[in-house]
Amino acid sequence: MRSTAATATTISADIHFLHWWTSKGETKAAESVKTTLSESDIALANVPIEGGGGATAKAILQARAIAGNPPEMALIEGPAIKSWAALGFLHQLNRAAENGGWHEKLLPLVKDIHQFEGRFVAIPVTIHRLNxxxxxxxxxxxxxxxxxxxxxxxxxxxxxxxxxxxxxxxxxxxxxxxxxxxxxxxxxxxxxxxxxxxxxxxxxxxxxxxxxxxxxxxxxxxxxxxxxxxxxxxxxxxxxxxxxxxxxxxxxxxxxxxxxxxxxxxxxxxxxxxxxxxxxxxxIYNMDSFALFHTQQLDSHDANKLAERIASPDFLQRFNQVKGGIPAWQGIELNGFNHCARQSMTDFQYAASTHxxxxxxxxxxxxxxxxxxxxxxxxxxxxxxxxxxxxxxxxxxxxxxxxxxxx
Missing domain, CATH: 3.40.190.10 (Periplasmic binding protein-like II)
Structure with a gap:
């Protein structure tokens, strides 16, 4: 559990992050998550599972959760976010959302995916273009x-x-x-x-x-x-x-x-x-989203502090530059992004305006x-x-x- 003597952002136990990022580019992106959290004295242990589509990782996440041993953080996509929240596994992140202005910074489409019964239960990180x-x-x-x-x-x-x-x-x-x-x-x-x-x-x-x-x-x-x-x-x-x-x-x-x-x-x-x-x-899009699970090592206070750090503009910019996608947030500068990502943002905004x-x-x-x-x-x-x-x-x-x- 978090020490009462710890600073506001320090979490004493390692945060286990389950995902399926195993290619060279993906590994570099996962390491950027670890680096960013370490700057806030949060130790992250990456738990990568082989399989580009994520099927094996999702099966392992389900098995661990059923066994009462979920990771503190996991990569989750789309409708699965609401499903996990409905089962009671996920921390509510409304404190982080209020402190970070998520309602103002996220498009309605993104907000809907990451909320359950009006409460944020996952952190949107990346929008990927598939076409x-x-x-x-x-x-x-x-x-x-x-x-x-x-x-x-x-x-x-x-x-x-x-x-x-x-x-x-x-x-x-x-x-x-x-x-x-x-x-x-x-x-x-x-x-x-x-x-x-x-x-x-x-x-x-x-x-x-x-x-x-x-x-x-x-x-x-x-x-x-x-x-x-x-x-x-x-x-x-x-x-x-x-x-x-x-x-x-x-x-x-x-x-x-x-x-x-x-x-x-x-x-x-x-x-x-x-x-x-x-x-x-x-x-055509998908999104990378991070969900924080109820565990003995991660309480609600720490989950919201962790969510605030991941939702920070400096992390979102750094991570998306490496991952190849675009931030799932408005107002993130694309300075230093590759030309495909800049074109992707232009096309995303146009597609949003034309349904x-x-x-x-x-x-x-x-x-x-x-x-x-x-x-x-x-x-x-x-x-x-x-x-x-x-x-x-x-x-x-x-x-x-x-x-x-x-x-």
Whole structure:
């Protein structure tokens, strides 16, 4: 327990932080959390769990909590925050919120995600953009390929590269990487209204539509192109392939920027970022959030002091520069941020004004874990097995929509 003789910010016991940040860029970001807290005499013990999508870490967190031994702090995303709060595991952080002006500094979207029954129960840290197309422009130049600006042009570039012995897409055969690709295709072809209806609300009419069939057809075409080069590599190994010129494209979140900077010291000149082609300008997002659990080592007073330190502008700026994302707070200066992050902030603000901010389904921001896993399994199976038809995927997803209504 906290010593009564301690200073206002000193916590005598180590704070265990459970997360799934294990790549070079992510490890550097996790170390920045440790450094920041150590400046306030708070000792942090990082507990990283392998697995880029976080499934293993989430399972371990659940097991520890059920056993009565949760970590003091954990990385949590989206609807899971309210679920943990409803079960009574999380500290309320309203004192930190009042002292730090969270209500004024957070967008309504961000506030809603991090509150339960009107009380803050988690700390928003980072907004990540998922609809980024990362391109090794040196590879394109070598093969005389103009930067593709549409999905047909991307497919044409893939075919050209493949015919010349170059694997076009940096991607691993992990469910979250594969389904994130589909998420970008579906949003690109259908736009924000369609995506919300089909993959968040699971509306049967939106699912059973020409747009869904077009998205699945494009998804299958990419599968046919990349299948023979597909391995179970993690996303960060795929990013290393992109940087080395062994791949030309990567379609994933802006954590790629954090990885590239960790590997190269800065964004390599030969790597560029572009919004994934879509029928409308939009922003698919997830958020990194820290939740503080009730433990013998962390009482309410200390939890709120810890939350104040993490929500400080200097930490948010430092952390996001390293992580590759943008702060989930208004008023944080982006001095020293890479150009992709600055573009991301501009696009986020525009998408917020046009109602085109889209929570990622595969990255735990949009639907319950049960629905997320079921949809992900269907799409992953489709990508990897040519015998699975579009119609069977559509039928299964319509059934999921019906089951969600009945829950």
């Amino acid at each position: 980024w197309l990362w391109v090794n422009t040196d590879v394109l130049h070598r093969h005389g390929i103009v930067m593709p600006e549409t999905w047909p042009a991307i497919i044409s570039a893939f075919h050209t590269l493949k015919s010349r012995g170059v694997s076009p897409l940096a991607i691993g055969n992990e469910p979250w990487q594969i389904v994130q690709l589909f998420e970008n295709i579906a949003f690109g072809l259908g736009g924000s209204a369609y995506y919300r209806q089909a993959f968040i609300e699971l509306d049967p009419k939106a699912i059973d539509s020409d747009v869904t069939r077009q998205a699945l057809a494009l998804f299958r075409e990419i599968s046919d192109i990349v299948a023979e080069d597909l391995s179970n590599q993690s996303w960060d190994v795929a990013t290393q392939d992109l940087m080395a010129g062994r791949r030309a494209f990567q379609i994933t979140g802006d954590w790629v920027a954090g990885e590239l900077m960790a590997l190269n010291g800065r964004l390599p000149l030969g790597i560029s970022c572009y919004p994934v082609p879509s029928k409308e300008s939009g922003f 085109a901010l889209i929570p990622s389904m595969i990255d735990s921001m949009a639907v319950s874990p049960v629905i997320q896993k079921a949809v992900s399994s269907e799409l992953y199976r489709f990508f990897n097995h040519a015998s699975v038809t579009s119609e069977s995927v559509i039928a299964h997803m319509k059934n999921l929509g019906a089951s969600q209504i009945n829950l």
